[in-house]
Amino acid sequence: MEGIEYSTQPFEELYEVFEEIGSGQFAVVRRCVEKATCNEYAAKYIRKRRVASSRRGLPLEAIAREVRVLQRLDKHQNIISLHQVFDNGQHVILVLELVRGGELFEHISERERLSEEEASAFLHQILQGLSHMHSKGIAHLDLKPENVLLLSKNRQHIKLIDFGLSREITKAEEVRDLMGK
Structure with a gap:
């Protein structure tokens, strides 16, 4: 993928791969552990489209766009x-x-009610993430509760995920695209 640095070493030499923790139309996410550090990560396997006319997998340009977006969003x-x-x-x-x-x-569905304080804390974090994205000229375009994850069960810290539909945009550019399912 042009302009993107990716490791040429076999993935399984550097990581141990474990259970599936999520999936989507073109991707499967598995828990993995980096052998050198014992740090845990999520490995998102995105199937590449082999032939332009095929419906199986994603075109390389779409995968590269998601990688570029994640790289631009820093930490x-x-x-x-x-x-x-x-x-x-x-x-x-x-x-x-x-x-x-x-x-x-x-998390919200399992609760009988969400306090105003909790709802406010979640909304504040979502808006902080979006503000950061917009400051970098990136629109998420698939923001929904399923694409907002809790860092852990007992904390109210959230992370925005799934940047497959995200786009880099400029102020002078009008974006018109069909999104979602």
């Missing part, structure tokens, strides 16, 4: 961080910060 406290990128031929593997608290949507 913000409310945005999932990118650790490394691999290409094994069939998949591009994004090694991401591991977030264990589950979806904000599930």
